[in-house]
Amino acid sequence: MLAITNPDRRRFRWGAVLIAGLLVAAGCGGSGDDDSAADGGGGADGGPQDVELEFWTFVDAHTDFMQARADEFNEQSDEYNIILNASSADFEDMHDRLLVALQSGSGAPDIVDIEIQRFATFLRGDVPLHPLTDIIDNHRSELVEERTAPYRADGVEYGIDYHLGAWVMYYNSEILDAAGVDVDSIVTWDDYIAAGQQVVENTDAWMASIETTDRFSVLGPMLQNGGGTYDENNELILDSAENIEALQLISDMVHEHEIATASAGGQHHSEPYYQALNEGQYASVWMPLWYVTRFKDFMPETEGKILIRPMPEFSSDGFISTMGGGTGTAITTQIDEDKVDAAKAFLEFAKLTYDAQVALYTDLGFDPFRNDVYDDEALTAPDPWFGNEPVMTNVQAMFDRLAPEFTGPRYPEAVLQLRDVVAYQVVEEGADPAEALRRAADEIRSLD
Amino acid sequence: MATDTTHADARSGTSPRGRKPKRPFLHRPAVVAMVFLLPFLVLYVVFRVYAVGYAVVLSFQEIQGIGSSEWTGLDNYRRVLTDRTGFTALRNTMLYTVGTLLVLIPVPFVLAAILRSRWVARQSMFRSILFLPVLTSLVVVGVVFSLLLSTNGLLNGFLGLFGVPAQAWLETRHLAIPAMIIMATWRWTGINIIYFTTGLSNIPDELYESAAVDGAGPIRQFWHLSVPLSKPIILFVTVLTIFGGFQLFVEPLVLWGSGGGPGQGGLSAVVHLYRTAFTSFDLGYASAIGVVLAAIIMVFSLIVLKAFGFFAKDR
Numbered sequence: 001m002l003a004i005t006n007p008d009r010r011r012f013r014w015g016a017v018l019i020a021g022l023l024v025a026a027g028c029g030g031s032g033d034d035d036s037a038a039d040g041g042g043g044a045d046g047g048p049q050d051v052e053l054e055f056w057t058f059v060d061a062h063t064d065f066m067q068a069r070a071d072e073f074n075e076q077s078d079e080y081n082i083i084l085n086a087s088s089a090d091f092e093d094m095h096d097r098l099l100v101a102l103q104s105g106s107g108a109p110d111i112v113d114i115e116i117q118r119f120a121t122f123l124r125g126d127v128p129l130h131p132l133t134d135i136i137d138n139h140r141s142e143l144v145e146e147r148t149a150p151y152r153a154d155g156v157e158y159g160i161d162y163h164l165g166a167w168v169m170y171y172n173s174e175i176l177d178a179a180g181v182d183v184d185s186i187v188t189w190d191d192y193i194a195a196g197q198q199v200v201e202n203t204d205a206w207m208a209s210i211e212t213t214d215r216f217s218v219l220g221p222m223l224q225n226g227g228g229t230y231d232e233n234n235e236l237i238l239d240s241a242e243n244i245e246a247l248q249l250i251s252d253m254v255h256e257h258e259i260a261t262a263s264a265g266g267q268h269h270s271e272p273y274y275q276a277l278n279e280g281q282y283a284s285v286w287m288p289l290w291y292v293t294r295f296k297d298f299m300p301e302t303e304g305k306i307l308i309r310p311m312p313e314f315s316s317d318g319f320i321s322t323m324g325g326g327t328g329t330a331i332t333t334q335i336d337e338d339k340v341d342a343a344k345a346f347l348e349f350a351k352l353t354y355d356a357q358v359a360l361y362t363d364l365g366f367d368p369f370r371n372d373v374y375d376d377e378a379l380t381a382p383d384p385w386f387g388n389e390p391v392m393t394n395v396q397a398m399f400d401r402l403a404p405e406f407t408g409p410r411y412p413e414a415v416l417q418l419r420d421v422v423a424y425q426v427v428e429e430g431a432d433p434a435e436a437l438r439r440a441a442d443e444i445r446s447l448d
Numbered sequence: 449m450a451t452d453t454t455h456a457d458a459r460s461g462t463s464p465r466g467r468k469p470k471r472p473f474l475h476r477p478a479v480v481a482m483v484f485l486l487p488f489l490v491l492y493v494v495f496r497v498y499a500v501g502y503a504v505v506l507s508f509q510e511i512q513g514i515g516s517s518e519w520t521g522l523d524n525y526r527r528v529l530t531d532r533t534g535f536t537a538l539r540n541t542m543l544y545t546v547g548t549l550l551v552l553i554p555v556p557f558v559l560a561a562i563l564r565s566r567w568v569a570r571q572s573m574f575r576s577i578l579f580l581p582v583l584t585s586l587v588v589v590g591v592v593f594s595l596l597l598s599t600n601g602l603l604n605g606f607l608g609l610f611g612v613p614a615q616a617w618l619e620t621r622h623l624a625i626p627a628m629i630i631m632a633t634w635r636w637t638g639i640n641i642i643y644f645t646t647g648l649s650n651i652p653d654e655l656y657e658s659a660a661v662d663g664a665g666p667i668r669q670f671w672h673l674s675v676p677l678s679k680p681i682i683l684f685v686t687v688l689t690i691f692g693g694f695q696l697f698v699e700p701l702v703l704w705g706s707g708g709g710p711g712q713g714g715l716s717a718v719v720h721l722y723r724t725a726f727t728s729f730d731l732g733y734a735s736a737i738g739v740v741l742a743a744i745i746m747v748f749s750l751i752v753l754k755a756f757g758f759f760a761k762d763r
Contacts, residue, residue, distance in 0.1 A: 092706055096726045103514050103731075121729045125513020212619060213710055264599065266619040266710060272598050412727045416707070424621065424711035443532060447728070 048074070048081040051342040053335075055084055056098065057113040058091040059327070062162070065363050066111075069350035076349075080342040091115065102128040102332065110335040110343055116150050116326035119159060120411040129158040130331040130340060135348040136160065139370065143352075146404035147369040149232075151328040159328020160351040163366030165288040166395050166402065167220045167322045170295075171307045173387060175205045175283040183307050189249055192312040196259030199283045209263035209273070209282045210250060210427050215419040216268060216324060218426075220286050221246040223322035223403050225314050229415070230408030238414055239434070239441035245314070247433035251426050262427050274298040286311055288324035289367040289395060296365070296385060307387045310398050322403035367395050410444050417443060507735035517732070524736035534737065536712050537720035538744075540625060544716065545693025545748075547629040548636075552689050553682065556637050560644035561674055565666070575645065578638035590702025593631050594618065597703075603630070618703060624713030628699040636692070640685055647681030648674060683756045687749050694745045697722065717741050 057063055063086040070084040089097070095118045101107035102122070114122060122129060136148060136157050144164055151159030169192075171183050179199040186192050196207030211217040222228055227242030237243065253260040265272035268287055276282065278299040285291075295302050310320035329351060331343050350356050357368035358376050373379060379392040408414075417440035425431035473479060510520045528534060559578070563571050581589075596602050597617040604614040617627040651673065659669050675682075696716040700709060706723060708715030721741065725734035753759065 092701075092726075099726060099729060118727065121727065122514070124516075124729060126515035128514050213704060213707055262619065271594070272600070410728075416723065416727065420708040420712045420715070428621070428711065446530070447730075 048077055048079055049342070050081045050083060051339055051346075052083040052085065053111055053339065053343055053346065054109040055086040055111040056094055056109040057086065057088050057327075058094045058115070059113065060088045061364055062086075062113055062327075063088050065162075065359070066350055068363065069356060069359070070346065072355070073346055073349045077345070080345060082342065082346050095121075098122075098332075102334070106334065108332045108334040110339060111329060111331055111347065113327050113329050114159060116161075116328065116407065117412055117415050119151055119328050120407050120409055122330075123153040123158065124409055127153065127158060128333045130333060130335070130344070131156045131158060132160060132331070132344070132347070133157045135344050135352065138348065139352045142370050142372050144369045144371060144399060144402065146402055147323060147326075149404045150323075150326055150407045151330075159330045160347060161326045161328055161369060162351075162360060162364065163288075163290055163326070164369040164395075165290055165323045165325050166367055166398060167224060167286060167288050167311055167324050168308050168395070168398075169284055169286050169311055170291065171284045171309060172205075172280060172282070172302065172305050173307050174305045175199060175203055175280055179203050179283070183309060186309070186312055189312045189314060193253065193257050193259060196253065196283070197257060200259050203283070205281055205283045206259065206261050207283050208253060208260035209268070209276075209285055210254060210260050210423070211267045211419075212262045212424045212427050213266035213419060214268065215415050215423070216287055217263070218247060218250060218418055218423045219415075220288075220311070220322060220324055221249060223324075223405050224311050224319050226319065226403060228322075228403075228405055229411055229418075230406040232404075232406050234406070234408045236408060236410065236414070236441060236444055238417070238444060239437040243437055244434045247422070247426060247437060251430075251433050254427055255430055269294070278302060289391075290325060290365070292383075292386065292391070293365045303385050304387070306385065307389070308391050308394065310401075313401075318401070319403040320401040321398040323405050361392065367392060371396075371399065410447060413447060414440070414444050503735040503738055506732050507739050509732040511729075511731040513729060520732070524733045525740070527733060528736055528740050533708075533712065533715070534717070534720055537708075537715045537717045540713065540715055541694055541696055541717040543625050544628055544632075544696050545690060547625060548632050548693050549686065549689050551629060551633050552636055552640055553686060555633070556640035556685075557644045557675075557678070557682070559637070560641045560648055561670055563641065564645060564648050575638075575642065578641050580638065581635045582639050584635075586698055586702055589631070589635065593627075593634075594703065597627050597630070619710050621709075621711035621713035624700075624709040627703065628696070628714065631699050631703070632692075636689075640689075643681055643685050644678065647678045651677045679756065683753070683758065686752055686756075690748050690752060691745060694718075694741065694748070 055063070055066055057066075067084055067086055070082045074081050088094075095114070098108060098112055098114070099121065108128070133156050136143070140148075147161055147164055148157050151157055151161070169186075171186075173183060176183050176195070176199065179195075179202040181195040181198050186195050192207075199205055199207045209217075219228070222243045225242040225246040227237060227240045227246060229236065229238055231237050250260070254262075263273050264270070264276040264281070267273065268285065268291070274294070277285065278301045280301075289308075292308075295306055311322075313320050329347060331340065331347065335343055352370070354370065354373055354376075357370040357373045358378050360366045360368045361373075362378050368374070368379075374392055374396040380390050382388045383391045422436045422440050425436045426433050474483075507524055508519060508521060509517045510523065511517045562568060563574055568574065598604075599614055599616050599619075601617075603617065604612075608614065615623055617623045617630075655673055655677075656669055659673055664672065695718055697718040700714040700716050700719050703709065704714050706719070706727065708719065717737070718741070721734050721737045724730050724737060728734075
C-alpha cells in the first residue's frame with residue numbers, strides 16, 4: 001500500500017504548486033511565432049499563400065465592402081489568399097484602442113480605417129503606418145489627385161479613402177417650385193441669397209440650415225473659397241481672408257438676410273434634423289455627396305424631390321465644390337513584415353482598381369475618386385430619388401473646379417474649434433466671424 | 449492538573465515542553481492573509497499605483513505623437529494656467545458639481561425620509577423602482593435623454609403645460625449644464641435614496657417616539673432628528689457627489705459625443721482631458737490636467753470634510 005508520510009505530503013504539495021505555476025505561466029506565455037504570415041495553408045504546393053489580415057473599422061458597411069473585395073481578390077490572385085478578419089466598433093472606442101495599441105507596441109490590427117478628423121493624430125512623431133505612395137502611384141494618373149491630400153505627410157501617403165466626398169447643394173424642388181425659384185438660375189451665392197429670400201417670403205421653410213455643433217456647414221464654404229484649416233505648406237490658415245469671407249457669408253445669411261437658421265438638433269446627423277428636413281422645413285442644405293445615403297436611409301418623404309447641384313460660386317473662376325469627411329484605410333507598422341506586400345496588394349485591389357471604385361458607388365453609394373469610372377454604366381444611370389438625374393455624371397462635371405483639403409498636424413483640434421466654438425458663436429450668438437476665427441486660430445497656435 | 453495544563457498550553461500556543469508547535473508554512477496566518485490579499489494587491493499596484501505614478505511622470509514630459517517624448521519640467525503645469533478651453537471645462541464641471549450637490553443631496557434625503565415614514569406602504573417596491581435607473585445601460589440612457597430633451601421632447605411638452613416655452617436643451621450653451629443635471633438626477637437619485645435610507649434606519653425609533661410625546665410634528669422631527677443624526681451619511685454622499693461631479697464624463701459623451709456641446713457649454717474637465725489624450729494625443733499635458741484635477745478634487749473634499757467637522761473627532 002502506498003503511504004504518503006508528512007514530509008512527503010509537504011513535498012508533494014509544493015511540487016503541485018510548482019507544476020500549477022508552470023502550467024499557468026505556459027498558458028499565459030503565448031506561442032510567439034504562431035502569428036507568422038504563412039498561417040499554415042497554401043503556398044507550399046505552388047497555390048496562393050494564405051494571408052490572414054486583421055481589419056478594424058467603425059462602419060459596419062465597410063466590413064461587408066472589404067470582405068466582398070477580399071473574396072474577389074482571392075478569385076483573381078495566384079499569389080495570395082486573403083483571410084480577412086474584419087471587426088467593427090464604435091467610432092471613439094476603435095480610434096482610442098488603435099492609438100493605445102500603436103503606442104504600446106502591440107495589439108494593433110494589420111489594416112485599419114481611420115477617420116479624417118483623427119488621421120492627423122497618427123501622423124505625429126514616428127508615423128506608425130506603412131507608406132502607400134507606391135500603390136497610389138500605380139493609379140495616380142486616374143485619380144482625383146486632391147483626394148489623396150488629407151492622408152499625406154511630408155509627401156508620403158498613408159491612407160486611401162472610400163470616397164471623393166464632393167460638396168454639393170441639395171435642393172428640395174417642391175419647396176423651390178412653391179417659392180417660384182428655378183434651381184438652375186442659382187449660380188452664385190448672391191443668387192442663392194435672393195432665392196432664399198423668395199423661399200422665406202413665399203413658403204414656411206427656411207432656405208438653409210447651419211450646424212452649430214458640427215463642422216460641415218462652416219467648413220464646406222471655407223474650403224470652397226480656397227480656405228480651410230491648413231494650406232499645402234502645412235501652415236494653419238484658420239483665420240485666413242478666404243475663411244473669414246466664407247463665414248461672413250454664412251453669418252449674413254442668418255443675421256442679415258434671415259434666410260438660414262441653426263439646424264434642428266444642432267447638426268445634420270441628428271434625428272431631429274432628419275425629421276425636419278424630411279418634413280420640408282428647409283429648402284436646401286450643403287453637405288458632401290455621401291449625404292445621399294442619409295436621404296435614402298432616414299428621410300423617405302424626400303424621394304424624388306431632391307435635386308443635386310454644385311455649390312453656388314464665390315467668383316466666376318473660383319471653385320464650385322470641395323471635399324468633405326473621409327476615412328483613410330491604412331496599414332499599421334505592427335503588421336508582420338512578411339504580410340506587408342500581400343496587404344498592399346489587397347488594399348490596392350480593394351480601393352484603387354477600376355472595379356473597386358465602381359463598387360464604392362454600387363455597394364456603398366459613395367462618389368468614387370477615380371476619374372475613369374464615371375463613364376461606367378453603373379454610374380451614369382439616373383437616380384429616381386434625386387430628380388431622375390445622372391447624379392454621378394453631374395459630379396464629374398465639377399472635377400475641374402474642386403478645392404482640395406489639406407490636413408495639418410493640428411487638424412483634429414482645428415475641427416473641434418470649428419464645431420464646438422466658432423459655428424455656435426457666429427450662428428447663435430452673432431459673434432464677428434473674423435474675431436471668432438482669430439480666437440480659434442490663436443487657440444490652436446498656443447498648443448505648440 | 450495535567451489536563452488543565454495541556455489546555456492552557458494549547459491556548460497559549462506552546463507545547464508541553466515549552467516549544468511552539470511548528471505550523472506548516474501555508475497555514476501561517478500571515479501567509480494566508482497574504483495569499484488572499486495578493487490578487488487584489490497585484491491588481492491595485494499595477495492598475496492604480498503604477499498608473500497614477502506613471503501619469504505623474506508623464507505630466508513632466510512632452511509627448512506628441514507615437515514614440516516621441518521629452519522632459520519639459522513644469523511646462524505642462526504652466527500650460528494648465530493659460531488653457532482657455534481648460535478653464536471653460538473646469539467652470540462647467542464646477543457648475544455641474546454645485547448643481548448636483550444642490551439637487552442630489554436634499555431631494556433623495558427628503559424622499560428617503562418620506563419612504564421610511566409610516567405613510568408609505570410597499571417601501572421596498574418604491575426603492576427598487578427608484579434604483580432602476582442606476583442599472584440602465586448608458587447607451588439606452590443617452591438615446592432616451594436625447595429624445596426626452598429634444599425641442600419636441602417630453603420635457604418641453606411637460607413644461608408647456610405650465611406655459612413654459614420650448615427650450616433647445618441640447619443646442620443652447622447655458623442649458624447644457626441643466627440638461628446634464630436633469631440626466632444625473634434621474635440616474636443617481638435612486639442610489640442616494642438607498643444610502644440615506646440606510647442612514648435613517650440606524651436612528652432608533654424611540655427618539656422619534658419621545659419627540660412625538662414632546663409634541664414635535666413630522667417636520668420638526670425631520671429637522672431636529674433625521675437631519676443631524678444623518679450627518680455621517682450626508683457627508684459620505686456629499687463627498688461621493690463631489691467625486692462624481694468632478695469626474696463628469698459619461699453624460700456629455702452620450703449627449704454630444706466627444707464634442708463639447710453647444711459652444712463648449714457641455715465640455716467637462718474629464719472630457720477635455722480625454723480629448724487632449726486621445727484626439728490630440730498629447731499624453732503629457734493630459735496627465736498634467738489629470739494631476740491638477742485630482743488635486744482640486746482633494747482640496748474640495750477636504751473643505752467639505754472640515755466643514756462637516758470630520759477632523760474634530762480626532763482631537
